[in-house]
Amino acid sequence: xxxxxxxxxxxxxxxxxxxxxxxxxxxxxxxxxxxxxxxxxxxxxxxxxxxxxxxxxxxxxxxxxxxxxxxxxxxxxxxxxxxxxxxxxxxxxxxxxxxxxxxxxxxxxxxxxxxxxxxxxxxxxxxxxxxxxxxxxxxxxxxxxxxxxxxxxxxxxxxxxxxxxxxxxxxxxxxxxxxxxxxxxxxxxxxxxxxxxxxxxxxxxxxxxxxxxxxxxxxxxxxxxxxxxxxxxxxxxxxxxxxxxxxxxxxxxxxxxxxxxxxxxxxxxxxxxxxxxxxxxxxxxxxxxxxxxxxxxxxxxxxxxxxxxxxxxxxxxxxxxxxxxxxxxxxxxxxxxxxxxxxxxxxxxxxxxxxxxxxxxxxxxxxxxxxxxxxxxxxxxxxxxxxxxxxxxxxxxxxxxxxxxxxxxxxxxxxxxxxxxxxxxxxxxx
Numbered sequence: 001x002x003x004x005x006x007x008x009x010x011x012x013x014x015x016x017x018x019x020x021x022x023x024x025x026x027x028x029x030x031x032x033x034x035x036x037x038x039x040x041x042x043x044x045x046x047x048x049x050x051x052x053x054x055x056x057x058x059x060x061x062x063x064x065x066x067x068x069x070x071x072x073x074x075x076x077x078x079x080x081x082x083x084x085x086x087x088x089x090x091x092x093x094x095x096x097x098x099x100x101x102x103x104x105x106x107x108x109x110x111x112x113x114x115x116x117x118x119x120x121x122x123x124x125x126x127x128x129x130x131x132x133x134x135x136x137x138x139x140x141x142x143x144x145x146x147x148x149x150x151x152x153x154x155x156x157x158x159x160x161x162x163x164x165x166x167x168x169x170x171x172x173x174x175x176x177x178x179x180x181x182x183x184x185x186x187x188x189x190x191x192x193x194x195x196x197x198x199x200x201x202x203x204x205x206x207x208x209x210x211x212x213x214x215x216x217x218x219x220x221x222x223x224x225x226x227x228x229x230x231x232x233x234x235x236x237x238x239x240x241x242x243x244x245x246x247x248x249x250x251x252x253x254x255x256x257x258x259x260x261x262x263x264x265x266x267x268x269x270x271x272x273x274x275x276x277x278x279x280x281x282x283x284x285x286x287x288x289x290x291x292x293x294x295x296x297x298x299x300x301x302x303x304x305x306x307x308x309x310x311x312x313x314x315x316x317x318x319x320x321x322x323x324x325x326x327x328x329x330x331x332x333x334x335x336x337x338x339x340x341x342x343x344x345x346x347x348x349x350x351x352x353x354x355x356x357x358x359x360x361x362x363x364x365x366x367x368x369x370x371x372x373x374x375x376x377x378x379x380x381x382x383x384x385x386x387x388x389x390x391x392x393x394x395x396x397x398x399x400x401x402x403x404x405x406x407x408x409x410x411x412x413x414x415x416x417x418x419x420x421x422x423x424x425x426x427x428x429x430x
Contacts, residue, residue, distance in 0.1 A: 042103065044342055045329075046344075048324075051386070056093055058382045064379055077380040090281065100148075109248045113251075133154060146229070162248065166252075178318055182239070218369055246322075266326050
């Protein structure tokens with residue numbers, strides 16, 4: 001069998017990296033999980049997904065999302081902002097969280113496959129998810145209304161009920177939950193939810209609250225925004241859970257852990273997901289921009305056309321997120337690409353720390369309680385800040401993991417799970 005460079009551990013797991021003569025280890029040779037084989041490809045994929053998550057979230061943190069069309073047009077960067085906005089809509093929005101959610105599902109499957117005492121392992125996993133839920137709730141209610149961790153925690157627990165399903169059944173169920181269920185519930189569920197203020201009113205309230213220099217005002221605005229979005233984006237739980245199931249299927253099948261062995265699978269998945277995402281995206285663009293033609297006209301009118309459009313809006317980001325995963329996996333198998341892509345692995349090994357730190361960057365730079373930059377820089381500034389923050393986090397992650405076994409948030413999470421402080425520093429070896 002061909003050795004898979006993506007699945008071989010690139011860093012020792014027993015006692016940490018060598019530190020001869022007091023030299024610090026190279027960051028890519030440090031594993032945060034003693035005694036456990038780390039999958040470098042999975043960590044690098046997480047790091048890649050984090051960049052997209054950062055860019056999308058900074059659009060809200062910067063308050064640009066809450067500006068009126070007239071206010072956006074008045075910005076000095078307006079012309080370029082439209083280009084960046086279109087690029088984010090087509091390449092980043094919902095795609096990054098799709099990839100991040102798929103990887104959480106993969107990680108769950110890998111945890112369940114570990115050769116340990118089953119009952120004890122499940123109990124520990126439940127504690128992990130409950131503590132993650134607590135972290136997510138604190139993060140959501142005190143800092144960032146857009147928190148995704150609480151969804152991962154709740155549905156991470158729900159995944160335990162599906163461990164006996166085959167990878168094929170998990171994938172089919174995931175697609176049904178993520179794509180079909182929101183469309184089936186659309187005619188019924190929204191009418192049963194409490195009425196909400198208009199989008200314009202909610203945006204104006206958020207802009208005023210988050211631009212304030214009073215923490216109490218920001219906190220009230222955060223609560224209000226969170227309550228509104230849990231109702232307005234009622235399909236988000238289905239979005240997340242469906243992707244977790246698909247990720248679980250990928251992890252159960254072992255195609256990511258043995259990616260070279262399953263190269264043909266990833267190639268077929270690449271072509272299928274690319275074709276699906278292109279067709280769905282083109283049809284949506286024709287419909288949204290009122291293009292002429294029989295197909296575009298049909299999508300713009302009639303109940304059947306509306307149903308197809310709803311399906312396409314859920315299919316496009318899912319297919320594109322899967323395409324990103326397949327493309328990354330195949331590129332990682334090439335030595336020249338792997339040399340660069342594996343540099344994202346430290347970011348992925350500290351995913352929780354970096355995700356929470358991105359909130360602190362957003363609050364500190366753009367909110368009134370921080371520097372108060374707000375939306376002045378436009379989306380061009382958001383893109384530039386995303387690159388700068390991500391680069392800073394990449395350097396920090398590398399520096400930190402050269403000295404410590406876990407990221408700060410990962411260490412806290414793990415210590416709470418085990419009920420005692422976990423060893424933090426690497427042990428020197430001769």
